[in-house]
Amino acid sequence: MGKKGTPHRKWSKEEKLYYIHLHLDEHLSVMEIERRHGVRNSLVSAWVKRYLEEGEDALEPKNGNPYAALHTSKTLSEVDRLRLIIAKQEVEIARLKKGYWVEGVGAKKEYVTGSGKNTKSSKN
Template identity: 50%
Template sequence: MGRPKGGKNRKWTYEDRAHVISLYLDEHLSMPQIANKKDIPLGTVRGWIYRFLEKGEEGLVNQKKTGNQFAALHSSKSLTEVERLELEILRRDIEIERLKKGYLVKGVGANKEFVTSKDWNMK
């Protein structure tokens, strides 16, 4: 069962994750028992335990999710000159690779589609 429509995602602290790990390792509770006891989705509990077993305490630290890194070029985010230039170079490298493969962009925004250069010439 997921969250109610319009509900907020729950945030889990490092201490919450560490407590779940201690229940699993020290008290030898199963993953489903921990999920039911703490009202945490089973997949979340399983992920925390597997990451802890694989990476240790580093696996419990929040992983920052990155979105579209190029959006920072067009938004009001304050980037240093070096960061802005690195993003611009990365964007151009991607564009060069796309052109090497023979793809052209037709349309803009959500209507953007990639077509091969041979398809472009036939239309």
């Protein structure tokens, strides 16, 4: 694990492929790759496993929430629109299972529990 306050290292697909080929083609152990290049052996092992099971496409970086920008997009396909609706409903169901609902909007948003107690939004 990295030090507190340091940014999370992101690896490109090309960098991942480089270390995978060092391991598979040049027969370097993952421990040797860690010693020479400073890349954790567990990370290289995970990349190799994913590469062997799913191919090169599995190494593409997956950044952020895939649904985050969908609600602002005006050119959603029907499938993407339905996926967004399902994702919103799953969040709503999980929240209701915990026993609270939302009253108000924006800065006036409050979470109300079944006992009638109000709590301010944690985002404020």
